[in-house]
Amino acid sequence: MTNQWEDYLYEYRERRGGAPAYLTETLGCQMNERDSETIAGLLSGMGYTRAVSRNEAAVIVVNTCSVRENADNRFFGMLGQIKKIKEARPETITAVCGCMMQQQHIVDTVREKYPWVDIIFGTHNIHEFPKLLQNAVLERVKSVLVHGEAGEIIEGLPAKREFPFKAYVNIMFGCDNYCSYCIVPYTRGRERSRQPAAIERETAELARDGVKEIMLLGQNVNSYRGRDFGAMSGNALDFPGLLGRLNAINGIERIRFMTSHPKDLSQGLIDAYKSCEKLCGAIHLPVQSGSSRVLARMNRRYTKDEYIGLIDRLRAAAPDIAVTTDLIVGFPGETETDFEETMELIERIRFDSAFTFLYSPRRGTPAALYDDPVSEEDKHRRFNRMVERLNEITAEKNRAYMGRTEIVLAEGSSKTNPAMMTGKTDSGKVVNFRAPAELAGRMLPVRITGIRTFSLYGELPADGGTC
Ligand code: SAH
Ligand code: SF4
Ligand code: F3S
Numbered sequence: 001m002t003n004q005w006e007d008y009l010y011e012y013r014e015r016r017g018g019a020p021a022y023l024t025e026t027l028g029c030q031m032n033e034r035d036s037e038t039i040a041g042l043l044s045g046m047g048y049t050r051a052v053s054r055n056e057a058a059v060i061v062v063n064t065c066s067v068r069e070n071a072d073n074r075f076f077g078m079l080g081q082i083k084k085i086k087e088a089r090p091e092t093i094t095a096v097c098g099c100m101m102q103q104q105h106i107v108d109t110v111r112e113k114y115p116w117v118d119i120i121f122g123t124h125n126i127h128e129f130p131k132l133l134q135n136a137v138l139e140r141v142k143s144v145l146v147h148g149e150a151g152e153i154i155e156g157l158p159a160k161r162e163f164p165f166k167a168y169v170n171i172m173f174g175c176d177n178y179c180s181y182c183i184v185p186y187t188r189g190r191e192r193s194r195q196p197a198a199i200e201r202e203t204a205e206l207a208r209d210g211v212k213e214i215m216l217l218g219q220n221v222n223s224y225r226g227r228d229f230g231a232m233s234g235n236a237l238d239f240p241g242l243l244g245r246l247n248a249i250n251g252i253e254r255i256r257f258m259t260s261h262p263k264d265l266s267q268g269l270i271d272a273y274k275s276c277e278k279l280c281g282a283i284h285l286p287v288q289s290g291s292s293r294v295l296a297r298m299n300r301r302y303t304k305d306e307y308i309g310l311i312d313r314l315r316a317a318a319p320d321i322a323v324t325t326d327l328i329v330g331f332p333g334e335t336e337t338d339f340e341e342t343m344e345l346i347e348r349i350r351f352d353s354a355f356t357f358l359y360s361p362r363r364g365t366p367a368a369l370y371d372d373p374v375s376e377e378d379k380h381r382r383f384n385r386m387v388e389r390l391n392e393i394t395a396e397k398n399r400a401y402m403g404r405t406e407i408v409l410a411e412g413s414s415k416t417n418p419a420m421m422t423g424k425t426d427s428g429k430v431v432n433f434r435a436p437a438e439l440a441g442r443m444l445p446v447r448i449t450g451i452r453t454f455s456l457y458g459e460l461p462a463d464g465g466t467c
Pocket of ligand 3: 184
């Protein structure tokens with residue numbers, strides 16, 4: 001920290017009776033949530049504390065997502081609200097970052113229509129944010145820093161985690177798949193894998209810090225290529241190999257990952273469900289559509305039958321595995337027959353749950369130029385029918401848990417009712433149960449006594465037994 005910055009902090013505390021506070025607001029996926037944890041870590045390192053509301057924040061950071069149009073719209077809506085704060089308290093620093101900022105037309109719009117925004121930075125510039133912030137606070141300098149290309153992966157950045165007992169661990173960044181509808185390869189850059197040793201080190205530190213469950217993050221974890229194990233001889237550590245290494249780290253009890261792409265889900269990964277006892281019995285495997293014709297136009301590079309084959313093999317290896325997915329309705333040119341094929345796939349697979357999205361054209365992606373004769377009305381009708389059936393299946397799948405005793409990692413008490421604890425089963429189902437707050441962080445046997453569509457309700461055994 002520079003002397004000038006120390007002076008600023010000192011004066012701030014003298015004037016306001018406390019350290020300046022930051023607020024991060026995150027849209028989008030787990031990658032963004034993890035990036036916001038890094039941003040929070042950097043801000044803590046600068047002497048900021050965490051704010052509970054925008055009104056008390058000295059700096060507000062909005063981490064944006066561009067995956068669908070409504071994510072863009074939410075961001076612009078937020079800016080409208082933050083403008084009022086900036087008008088009332090002009091000294092509040094406003095920073096915007098994340099996937100939207102990797103697109104020049106968005107940066108241009110922010111600069112033109114929201115000129116009061118102080119800092120714009122991209123997904124490859126997070127480590128440079130403290131410097132930009134100091135310039136904004138001390139010199140009143142506005143800045144835009146967006147690198148089009150990702151440089152080397154920066155290790156060792158601090159993070160302030162959202163949850164005490166579970167943590168996100170990035171294993172790779174970027175995506176090379178170029179699904180024809182998707183903006184992510186353009187906003188996150190080419191695929192880059194972290195060194196296995198760096199991932200192991202971070203995981204071991206998390207375990208020492210009390211973390212029991214890790215969620216490995218990457219847009220396509222199957223493409224993970226650890227580079228320091230015989231990379232020259234072509235033997236770089238692959239994703240199942242990495243799972244094996246992390247499985248050996250003491251203190252970590254559960255390993256999850258997302259997302260894996262069906263086109264390169266290997267037999268090695270399927271086998272890992274048998275050989276890695278810490279790997280949770282769950283997989284999020286986005287299928288997007290049940291029509292092989294649409295899948296080809298989406299550039300997904302697998303067919304409906306190949307997807308079904310994968311799930312059959314996964315279920316053979318791990319019979320209780322929970323399978324969740326993403327589905328897009330109304331891809332340009334999706335016919336009624338294509339849609340019916342997706343409905344058939346849903347009946348065949350019976351997903352534990354699914355995220356459903358209406359196709360949203362993204363500027364710069366190939367599909368945005370495809371002819372799209374399907375009416376909005378048809379798309380919405382299909383969407384509603386699909387969601388209704390998926391929800392029924394989710395509820396049916398949840399009903400199968402009734403009366404079972406599941407091991408649940410108690411994550412913490414509910415904010416609205418401190419007597420209620422929330423946690424997840426190995427298969428990733430949310431369970432709410434009555435338990436004292438001190439049990440947070442424990443693996444508990446919970447008997448499932450009630451079923452909701454999206455969660456389970458349970459009870460601790462009378463002796464409160466712990467594992
Ligand atoms: N890398 C992940 C997905 C990241 S985006 C994967 O491939 O699994 C999360 C989901 O958003 C995608 O699976 C897809 O279902 C949806 N999505 C992405 N682009 C979209 C678009 N243009 N319109 C609608 N949904 C989209
Ligand atoms: Fe997007 Fe496809 Fe990459 Fe997933 S795999 S991030 S859907 S391009
Ligand atoms: Fe959104 Fe970027 Fe994630 S576009 S879904 S925040 S990678």
